[in-house]
Amino acid sequence: MKIRPGAPRPSRSVKSGRTLTAWALGPLHDVLDLIEFKSLSMRDALAEWRTASERPVHPGLAQWTEHAVSSYLAASERIPVPTGVPHAVSLEPVSRLWARQRGAQKPTDPEWYEEMVTDRRYAGHGIRELRVVRKGSVTDHPRDEAEIAMAVGVLAGGLPVLSSRWEKNHLRLGSSEEPRLVRLVEIGCADASCRLLFEGTPEQAYACYDSGVEARIDRMIAGGSYRPGKSCGRCDAVATCPEVPSRPGLLGISGSDVPRRSWSMTTGRTYCKCPARAHLEDLFLPRESAVEDSEAVVRGKAVHEWIENRHRRTPPQPCEPDDTPGSAEAWQGEGWALTGPQVRLGVQMIGDHALVCPLRDGPDDAEVHPERPVVVYDPDADVVVIAKTDLLYRVGDRWTLRETKTVKTPSKEDLLAEYPQLALAVLLADAEALPGGGSCAVELERLTGSGPVVTDLEAAAPDVIAHARGVLKKYVAPWHTDTRFPTKAGEACKDCPFTRWCPDAVRRTDT
Ligand SMILES: [Zn+2]
Structure with a gap:
């Protein structure tokens, strides 16, 4: 569609609100145009752009734009x-x-x-x-x-x-x-x-x-194959795309004055921490290197990746209890810096996974998709929902979505509230949004210090679906109606990659 600007495309509802600029480079080009074609100085061009800009610009994007203009001019020299x-x-x-x-x-x-x-x-x-x-x-x-x-x-x-x-x-x-x-x-x-x-x-x-x-x-x-993903949020054709099912009412919200966007659980979590950060992520502004992960987080990612690579084998094979990286050096070979207790716990978790590996009893024709994004369009909300699933597999005509978590001690809390991506999975199952439709189970696999626990979330039960809807709404609704994305400076700044562009950021060196 992008290389055929004149081709007929589905009509899109016209949004009336004065929404924030969604193209990060737009303001930079506007200011450079003022400098190059109106012969303004950088200061005057920035001042004119600030007062005459057609669309409101997020303060974070404004700060990045000022930096980008001076960088562009310096580099040009x-x-x-x-x-x-x-x-x-x-x-x-x-x-x-x-x-x-x-x-x-x-x-x-x-x-x-x-x-x-x-x-x-x-x-x-x-x-x-x-x-x-x-x-x-x-x-x-x-x-x-x-x-x-x-x-x-x-x-x-x-x-x-x-x-x-x-x-x-x-x-x-x-x-x-x-x-x-x-x-x-x-x-x-x-x-x-x-x-x-x-x-x-x-x-x-x-x-x-x-x-x-x-x-x-x-x-x-x-042209080629369809590859649903994050860019669907800005696609004119998503409503009629053969690879993206439309499910009105999936998110339980409707109407908004902002352009079509994509939403994932990461958007929801980031928005709760700081709305501005979610917006700057959407603009793909350059990030500063992230704060280092804790040892437990590194171990969790390493275990995830190991299991994912085993599930990617063709033809699919079940994981074996002794197929683990046994030493700190073996983990390093895989690109992970783990030491002492984290090595032992990681090895134990991978071994434990073999006991509950969903490919254990699968028939030969089982379909396995590790880390597969499930993309669904909700026309009521005008939002493309992207679910990053750990493992999607099919035995016969039944799909199962399995999330895997590594936790030292499992909690007995409300699982949907603790892991809101499960709430999203329950709603996707209810909407029959997986390839080919049909029913879908949702499972949580927890690899813990005391062994593996697999829980079936009973995704078809009406009370589970209602609860999932409630959990998800808390993450989606405030984001959906927000048109300004204010900052929530403080705690959220500690691991934020955008503090350099944020006028309200509490700098890491200040704390
Ligand atoms: Zn496995």
């Missing part, structure tokens, strides 16, 4: 001077997009298509330069040769776009002279880093566009 150009001259910003039309003679031919570059564009002295903005750093951004080839191909042979890119018809292109040199630069806004990805003549640019790139573009045009 450090881009190496183009070959054959004296120091004193600089390139002029270009407001029009560049595009080229390819594959056939006229737009009615089926092979006909258009390639376009956005981001920041500059030209002058026979040079065309594209600067691609990254939110994080360019130092850890992988080089994508196909992306580079496509971008420099358009820089070399593209023409200015005169029409709207969203029009149903093909683009109307102006004319311009072919450049003698094209340059592709990427800029990292987190640390003002920059990298020259390509510099060369148009001939050298076209040469990057080899058969491998052609094949990748062909695959993109042909």
Whole structure:
């Protein structure tokens, strides 16, 4: 859908509220436009943007934007001077997009298509330069040769776009002279880093566009399989997607003035800690390295991963009690730093799992999906729900969703309240939201210091379903109606990866 802007798409209800900007790079481009096309200083541009911005911007995004603008300008100063150009001259910003039309003679031919570059564009002295903005750093951004080839191909042979890119018809292109040199630069806004990805003549640019790139573009045009996940929250077609079942009323809430979003249990938990943090996560702002996990948390993750890898074997095989990492070194080989008592407890838990492994008595045709996301759309709430399940398996025509928890001592508390992802699992089972529909059991496997405990949640019982609904509502309802995502500074700041962008954050060094 994204590469066919003119294709018919399902109509979407128009939201009236003045909702927060949902595209993190939008404000950065707005401010850079003011600097480049209205010749404002950085200070004046930021001041004008703050007062004239069409959509409200979250204070965290505003703080990131200020940082990103100054990083962009600083990095731009450090881009190496183009070959054959004296120091004193600089390139002029270009407001029009560049595009080229390819594959056939006229737009009615089926092979006909258009390639376009956005981001920041500059030209002058026979040079065309594209600067691609990254939110994080360019130092850890992988080089994508196909992306580079496509971008420099358009820089070399593209023409200015005169029409709207969203029009149903093909683009109307102006004319311009072919450049003698094209340059592709990427800029990292987190640390003002920059990298020259390509510099060369148009001939050298076209040469990057080899058969491998052609094949990748062909695959993109042909489309492929559906991969439901986090991006469904912003997809226009989710309501009619064959891979995402629609279940009105799943979340038990309806109507809101905000655009379609995705929600997972992580969103719900983060929102409870601090609404602002949930919003900044949604914007994919760069994170600072997280606070280190406790020993027990590391052990839990290590046990989870070990079991998950065993469940990924093909054909599926049940776990064996002696198939465990026996020593601290063996855990390190798997990438986990565990010591002493945590090693022993972890080994015991994995061995215990073998006793209750759901693949133990499964028939040969049992289906096993470890860590499979279950994605469902609730049109009443206009929310795409994403459940990250530990293990989804099918024996005969019956699905089972199993969550595995490692706890030193099991509690006898209300399990749905203690593990709200189970409440979500119960509602997904009730909605018959799993592939092919049909009934679904929900199980909790607890690996404890005193042995394994598997509990069937009785997901079909009406009182369990009602309780699950109540538990989930506490996590979803406040998030769903919130349009400002205020900060809850204090305790939540301790392990928050966004404190650098949060004006209210209690800094780690302050505490
Ligand atoms: Zn197993």
